[in-house]
Structures are given as C-alpha cells and as structure tokens.
Amino acid sequence: xxxxxxxYIEAQGAGGPEVLAPKRGPVPRPGAGEVLIxxxxxxxxxxxxxxxxxxxxxxxxxxxVLGLEVSGRVAxxxxxxxxxxxxxxxxxxLAGGGYAEFCLAPAPQCLPLPPGxxxxxxxxxxxxxxxxxxxxxxxxxxxxxxSVLVHGGSGGIGTIAIQLLRAxxxxxxxxxxxxxxxxxxxxxxxxxxxxxxxxDFVEKLREITAGKGVDLILDMVGGDYLRRNVEILAEDxxxxxxxxxxxxxxxxxxLPLLTKRLTLRGSTLRSRSVAEKGEIAKALKKKxxxxxxxxxxxxxxxxxxxxxxxxxxxxxxxxxxxxGKILLAAG
Ligand SMILES: NC(=O)c1ccc[n+]([C@@H]2O[C@H](COP(=O)([O-])OP(=O)(O)OC[C@H]3O[C@@H](n4cnc5c(N)ncnc54)[C@H](OP(=O)(O)O)[C@@H]3O)[C@@H](O)[C@H]2O)c1
Numbered sequence: 001x002x003x004x005x006x007x008y009i010e011a012q013g014a015g016g017p018e019v020l021a022p023k024r025g026p027v028p029r030p031g032a033g034e035v036l037i038x039x040x041x042x043x044x045x046x047x048x049x050x051x052x053x054x055x056x057x058x059x060x061x062x063x064x065v066l067g068l069e070v071s072g073r074v075a076x077x078x079x080x081x082x083x084x085x086x087x088x089x090x091x092x093x094l095a096g097g098g099y100a101e102f103c104l105a106p107a108p109q110c111l112p113l114p115p116g117x118x119x120x121x122x123x124x125x126x127x128x129x130x131x132x133x134x135x136x137x138x139x140x141x142x143x144x145x146x147s148v149l150v151h152g153g154s155g156g157i158g159t160i161a162i163q164l165l166r167a168x169x170x171x172x173x174x175x176x177x178x179x180x181x182x183x184x185x186x187x188x189x190x191x192x193x194x195x196x197x198x199x200d201f202v203e204k205l206r207e208i209t210a211g212k213g214v215d216l217i218l219d220m221v222g223g224d225y226l227r228r229n230v231e232i233l234a235e236d237x238x239x240x241x242x243x244x245x246x247x248x249x250x251x252x253x254x255l256p257l258l259t260k261r262l263t264l265r266g267s268t269l270r271s272r273s274v275a276e277k278g279e280i281a282k283a284l285k286k287k288x289x290x291x292x293x294x295x296x297x298x299x300x301x302x303x304x305x306x307x308x309x310x311x312x313x314x315x316x317x318x319x320x321x322x323x324g325k326i327l328l329a330a331g
Pocket of ligand 1: 046151153155157196244245268270320321
C-alpha cells in the first residue's frame with residue numbers, strides 16, 4: 001500500500017542546520033522511466049550542506065528536497081521503467097529528493113542492493129561508488145600496480161576510493177587530518193596515511209616513492225593542493241579534481257604539465273545525464289558488485305540518524321570529525 005502522504009525534510013529558507021524540519025506532503029508519482037522507492041536509508045553529502053545554505057541550488061527539474069542517494073524497496077514503477085520488481089531492494093543515485101519516506105529515481109540510476117549488506121548500509125554507497133569509479137577508473141584509467149594518492153581518505157568518498165583501488169591492485173596513499181583518521185585509512189588498505197596537519201604530503205611521498213611521485217591523484221581539496229599535486233605527480237600522471245574545499249582560483253606555474261606529460265581532469269556527477277549515470281551503474285554492477293560480495297569493498301558508516309534528525313546529521317558533518325558516511329534512516 002502506498003500512502004497518499006509522507007514525511008520529508010524541508011529546508012525552510014537558506015541557512016544553518018536549524019532550517020531543516022520534518023514536514024508532511026504528497027508522495028511523488030513516478031513519471032515515465034522512473035522508480036518510486038520507499039526509502040530505508042539516505043546518505044548525507046557535502047553538497048546537501050551547500051544546498052541547504054543556499055550556495056548550491058538543485059539543477060532544473062530536480063526535487064527541491066535534499067538528498068542525493070538512497071536505499072529502499074521499489075514501491076512502484078513508472079511507464080517504461082524496467083529491470084526492477086515491486087518490493088525489490090535497491091540503492092539509487094538521485095539528483096535530489098532523498099531526505100523523505102518516498103523518492104523518485106530514474107530507473108538507470110538504480111542498482112540492486114549488493115549481496116551481504118543491510119538495506120540501510122546500502123544508502124552509503126551510490127555517491128561514493130559512482131564518483132570514485134568514474135573518476136579513478138574511467139577518467140583516470142587506474143591500473144593494478146600504479147600508485148594513487150587519495151586526499152581526504154577518511155571521508156565518505158575516500159573510504160570507498162581506498163578499498164576500490166586496493167581491490168583492483170593499486171598502491172594507495174592518503175591524506176587525513178588526525179592520527180585516528182590516518183589509522184582508519186591504514187585499516188582500509190592504504191599503504192601510508194599522511195596527517196596533512198603535521199606533515200607535508202609532497203615531502204613524505206617523495207620519500208616513500210623514492211623520488212618518482214604518484215601516478216594518480218584524487219583531490220577534493222583544491223587551493224594550494226593544485227600546485228602540490230602537480231609537484232608530486234610522476235611522469236604521465238593524472239590528477240582528478242572532484243571538489244574545491246579550498247579555493248578554485250589559484251596562480252602557479254603549469255610548466256610541469258608539459259615536461260611530465262600530465263593530465264588534469266575534473267567532473268561533477270550531479271550535472272551528468274541519466275544515460276551517462278546509467279552507464280556508470282552498469283559498470284559498477286559488472287565490476288564492483290563482485291568485489292562487494294567478496295567483502296573487499298564495504299561501506300564505512302560513522303553514524304545513522306532518524307530522518308527527523310537531519311539537522312543533527314548536518315551538524316556532525318559540518319564539525320568534520322566523522323570517518324566514513326553519515327546516514328539518515330527513514331523507515
Ligand atoms: N565531483 C563530484 O562528482 C563529487 C561527487 C561527490 C562528492 N564530491 C565532493 O567531494 C568532497 C568529498 O566528499 P565526501 O562525501 O567524502 O565528504 P566528507 O566525508 O565530508 O569528506 C571530506 C574530506 O575532505 C577532507 N579534507 C578537507 N580539507 C582537507 C585538506 N586541507 N587536506 C586534506 N583533506 C582535506 C576531509 O579530511 P579531514 O576530515 O581529515 O580533514 C574529509 O576526509 C566534497 O567536497 C563533495 O562535495 C564531488
């Protein structure tokens with residue numbers, strides 16, 4: 001039975017976590033090609049914080065409700081939406097709408113819950129897996145034996161990126177902001193974890209790689225890290241930029257791009273088409289689901305809050321002490 005009304009989290013104007021409050025409203029109806037999901041878990045992501053504070057408006061046509069990833073059961077299917085059955089356990093990447101008891105997802109962006117995970121755990125995967133896979137393996141062509149630096153190794157993206165790279169045979173180095181976070185990165189399979197508050201990662205990696213540098217870098221920091229990343233990339237190295245938590249405007253000498261034949265590539269997931277996200281989903285199911293089933297890739301969950309406590313979940317993410325993902329449990 002699908003009820004007429006549901007609880008969702010409304011951002012009552014732009015502002016701090018206090019603007020988030022539970023509200024009642026109609027359950028959305030699936031359009032052509034869409035799946036209506038009865039939400040079990042929803043991931044909290046940094047773009048949600050930016051959207052809540054008015055700095056990152058949802059793209060045209062997307063739900064104004066926060067939430068870029070969920071897990072749950074298929075409640076109904078819109079015309080032409082195929083590949084899933086009513087009641088099936090799925091996870092989905094969304095353009096919005098996840099902080100709710102029900103949400104809509106384009107069918108190509110849904111995947112069956114990977115074997116061995118609880119339905120709530122599944123909510124921790126879509127953003128991190130789609131982002132890490134497309135950047136590291138599709139854009140960055142990560143290969144077994146290559147050395148990869150993952151900045152923010154203890155974050156939602158970082159914890160999955162480390163495990164994925166290890167599962168496919170790469171050597172992984174990370175940065176993190178405390179000894180506890182570095183320890184967590186090592187446990188996930190990183191060969192070295194550098195506390196960026198006490199050590200210079202360029203110096204440390206020069207030592208570790210005997211001067212060669214690293215083949216690939218996943219960066220979400222930006223600012224002065226751009227120059228330092230270019231400095232520590234090996235010949236034919238690739239830099240994948242997925243966010244700028246520091247400045248996106250910086251002046252430095254790009255000459256090493258020529259002399260070391262470097263590639264610098266950036267992307268955002270949210271702005272990509274349903275078809276493109278669907279292709280990433282197919283690759284994940286084929287290549288990564290077996291790794292999850294084998295226990296080589298597992299979501300790291302810091303804390304799960306009831307949906308109604310979304311504001312508290314945002315406060316915890318803003319405080320920055322988390323290791324892994326923060327989730328909301330809707331049902
Ligand atoms: N482009 C895309 O397609 C895409 C998709 C998804 C997410 N993102 C972005 O990727 C970023 C990470 O997402 P997330 O879910 O992993 O967020 P998260 O869990 O909050 O992690 C943020 C990470 O950034 C690290 N960090 C911040 N300042 C740093 C610095 N100066 N040096 C090294 N690390 C630093 C933090 O490390 P400490 O806690 O140790 O300080 C933390 O691990 C966010 O900005 C998000 O918006 C981009």
